[in-house]
Amino acid sequence: MLVAIVLWRVRCADALHRPPVRGGWIGGNWAGALSLLVYAVAFAIAYVQVATGPGALILFASVQFAMLAWAVLRGDRPAPLEWLGIGVAFGALVYLVSPSLVTPPLGAALLMALAGAAWGAYSLIGRGSRAPLVDSAGNFLRCTPAGVVLIGLGVWRLPPDAQGLACALASGALASALGYIIWYSALPSLSRTRAAFVQLTVPAIAALGGVVFVGEALTLRLMLATAGITGGVALALAASQRRRPAAG
Template identity: 45%
Template sequence: MRLFLLISLTMVAFAANSILTRLAIAGGHMDPSGFALIRVLSGAVVLGMLMTLRGRSLRLLRKKRLPGAFSLAAYMVGFSLAYLTLDAGLGALILFGVVQIAMFVHAAITGMRPSLRQVSGAGLAFAGLLIALWPGAGGNTDVVGAALMVVAGLGWAAYSIIGRGAVDPLAATTANFLLCLPILIVLLIGPALSLTITGAALAILCGGLTSGLGYALWYRVLPQIEGATAAVVQLSVPILAILGGALLLNETVGVLLMVAAAMVVGGIGWTVTAPKVPVDHR
């Protein structure tokens, strides 16, 4: 029961990232660049505090840290800018779908021969994404916003793949947040920066709680569950974001969006629960 509660709390935190970002940016409380900067800064502070509490040192300047930092930066930039126009639920659906499909393709290329079930599941999920992006299907469906969220999804997929090889995931995440900050400063600092107290509070909440602590909690529960289970439980994130956007942000949830969500969730669920077929190396 305790493990179930921890996993549920983590999924709510992940969905809350979309809702908080959309609320701050689309609500006019903060610009996307400032939100991303404060989110990463507050996340780095919280993660740094966790490292201190653990009594662990952090080796920051390593070459292998840079790919993680750059992929995290791509996620943060695309994620924040996309929510200028996308609804919270639609954004989470695009992000989640792209992440899972990208990781499936990576696994197929680097050592796992996909089965017919896996290919059909990925195809169903991809078709669901296309429906979600169809004009009018997801409420506020903007081509530029969708493209930015695709970039965010690819960035998070790369970040997740890189993180699988981390000996100390919390230390790696802390280092990536710290190294990501100067990258974002170079990319995002400009005259358009603006914020309100409400916007800053939302960014701190998103970075320190639902991102920093959310990621730390996820790394805590991951060793206790199987890989397929970890993939399946994340299917709840876009659904939670869609429901949260409808209840808290008054976002429109059309029939086509629900059909698309069902296709993405069902397709990925069908894929990740399929038996793995190793490549025959001869």
């Protein structure tokens, strides 16, 4: 899908006698590709064992904490209310994964946390992108050899049916290819801290989708954890928005 879009853009530019597509044919870099690969592999393995809602909460909380840690190391100092929001979100995440009958398996939870950290790294690398389309295409192309090997192993272990193939193609072509372009395009307009906060609103949507489309149970623990994480994000975002005009 990414290659097709790049080729289409190039063809349109040639037909209209416009400058070539920014970034050339293949953009991105090996650091972004490695982060993408680690995220995709860890995410795919972990989500077989973790329900939709808890998996999304662990994933995006890990994204936030990874990006926040990097922001602090680079000199971004959150205000006290931002720290409070972060603390509430972190406490809700700890509550979600603390031992209980509905706790996600530890190994799967750790893999999902690794996926979140890798996605945070990928997002930070992508903030400097001036050509989101070709950078996304280049990063995916660099992952292709490893992807082909993993696909071969997966098909050998468990041959897919037509529905599985259709879902996989839709996930790759629509949710991933187009979604990554949109995300890379938005990143330059977001601060490191705000980009981390915004992503934590996704788990609530994912949890609802798991209940509606997959028939997963909406447990009290998941509801409380979702409320705590999204509430902490809302508090941190509000504090961040108040702090930046004053700083300007």
